Amino acid sequence: MAYSDKVIDHYNNPRNVGSLDKKDQNVGTGLVGAPECGDVMKLQMKINPETRVIEDAKFKTFGCGSAIASSSLATEWVRGKTVEEALAIKNTDIVRELSLPPVKIHCSVLAEDAIKAAISDWKKKAGEEQTAEASATSAHS
Amino acid sequence: MGCAGFSAPTLGEGDPENSMTATRTQTEPTPSLSCWSCKAPSGGGHFCAACGKIQPLPRDADYFAFFALPQKLQIDEPGLEQRFHQLSWKLHPDNFVKASEYERNLALERSSELNDAYRMLRDPISRVEYLLLRAGVRKEGTTKQQAPPELLEEVFELNESLDELREAKSEGLPSEARGDLTELRAKLTEAQQNFQQKLAEVDAELNAVFAEWDQTLAQPDGDAARKAVMAKLNELLNRRSYIRNLVRNVGEELGQN
Ligand code: FES
Numbered sequence: 001m002a003y004s005d006k007v008i009d010h011y012n013n014p015r016n017v018g019s020l021d022k023k024d025q026n027v028g029t030g031l032v033g034a035p036e037c038g039d040v041m042k043l044q045m046k047i048n049p050e051t052r053v054i055e056d057a058k059f060k061t062f063g064c065g066s067a068i069a070s071s072s073l074a075t076e077w078v079r080g081k082t083v084e085e086a087l088a089i090k091n092t093d094i095v096r097e098l099s100l101p102p103v104k105i106h107c108s109v110l111a112e113d114a115i116k117a118a119i120s121d122w123k124k125k126a127g128e129e130q131t132a133e134a135s136a137t138s139a140h141s
Numbered sequence: 142m143g144c145a146g147f148s149a150p151t152l153g154e155g156d157p158e159n160s161m162t163a164t165r166t167q168t169e170p171t172p173s174l175s176c177w178s179c180k181a182p183s184g185g186g187h188f189c190a191a192c193g194k195i196q197p198l199p200r201d202a203d204y205f206a207f208f209a210l211p212q213k214l215q216i217d218e219p220g221l222e223q224r225f226h227q228l229s230w231k232l233h234p235d236n237f238v239k240a241s242e243y244e245r246n247l248a249l250e251r252s253s254e255l256n257d258a259y260r261m262l263r264d265p266i267s268r269v270e271y272l273l274l275r276a277g278v279r280k281e282g283t284t285k286q287q288a289p290p291e292l293l294e295e296v297f298e299l300n301e302s303l304d305e306l307r308e309a310k311s312e313g314l315p316s317e318a319r320g321d322l323t324e325l326r327a328k329l330t331e332a333q334q335n336f337q338q339k340l341a342e343v344d345a346e347l348n349a350v351f352a353e354w355d356q357t358l359a360q361p362d363g364d365a366a367r368k369a370v371m372a373k374l375n376e377l378l379n380r381r382s383y384i385r386n387l388v389r390n391v392g393e394e395l396g397q398n
Binding site for chain 2: 038
């Protein structure tokens with residue numbers, strides 16, 4: 001698998017690795033996994049409730065290089081954006097920026113899902129809207 | 142679309158369920174099944190029913206059809222193995238040394254298909270993955286399912302412990318940290334057992350849904366039911382792949398395998 005330079009850069013120097021306090025009212029946590037490969041990604045954002053600006057973002061990903069690069073890029077992109085702007089980020093933007101090959105598209109989907117899940121977690125904490133499709137659970141017992 | 146008006150030819154080996162198989166996975170009609178050599182109806186088997194010459198592979202044949210099996214998920218595995226051995230013997234290149242080059246190529250083609258088909262079908266997991274892949278239910282990059290959140294939590298935590306163990310190992314331990322390492326190992330071993338247990342549970346669940354699937358095959362208007370069962374299978378497979386990766390990673394880190 002030939003990775004693009006940008007992927008390699010993010011992989012070798014991942015931005016914003018780490019975590020934020022999950023219990024903080026202003027922190028939204030998104031934990032998602034790619035069914036195809038079993039990889040997991042956690043993305044957290046600290047959001048200012050007044051301005052709705054994402055002031056900090058951290059991630060931790062256990063997965064392939066593309067998933068690490070996608071989440072690293074995602075944290076870079078969402079910082080300083082408003083919640084609404086962040087929600088507009090599409091996985092295809094990530095694919096384009098990182099020149100991901102078709103087999104690695106699901107890794108970027110993971111990053112988009114993580115952004116959505118983190119924001120919906122934050123909204124839930126803030127008492128805004130209850131359900132978001134990002135957190136849909138369809139487990140059978 | 143594609144399959145309207147397609148009436149399945151009688152396939153050999155006395156298998157009435159094959160017609161149904163064909164309606165769902167084959168998008169184009171099977172090319173005419175008359176023998177390339179004697180022109181009589183070939184019967185759709187590996188060899189012409191009339192003259193016994195080896196036949197080309199139908200363009201879109203699936204692995205189940207190759208063994209003249211219905212698309213069942215609970216299959217008679219010893220029977221399949223026996224079939225495999227019989228066919229490898231029948232299709233063996235040694236039997237074609239005096240045949241034309243065309244026939245030798247057909248034999249080669251069928252032999253390699255035989256091996257692929259057998260490898261795919263003998264294992265229940267690859268069997269169901271194959272079925273879903275053919276039906277377009279499982280596809281790279283397009284699936285949007287998520288594993289159950291509580292499982293993700295566990296997966297994540299375990300990955301973190303794994304990381305700790307890796308780091309501890311690579312740093313070369315000062316002796317006072319040895320105790321921590323033992324503790325970490327114990328924790329991981331326990332987690333591994335826990336996930337192995339989960340894996341067994343998922344496998345049992347899968348098996349139950351296999352039976353459900355096989356029953357829908359007998360329903361003439363079972364398309365909706367089959368779709369629902371396929372979705373269930375797909376979700377179980379997703380869950381399984383999380384757990385399996387984890388068990389493997391932990392095993393590697395603990396120096397097993
Ligand atoms: S291969 Fe799993 S996220 Fe990329």
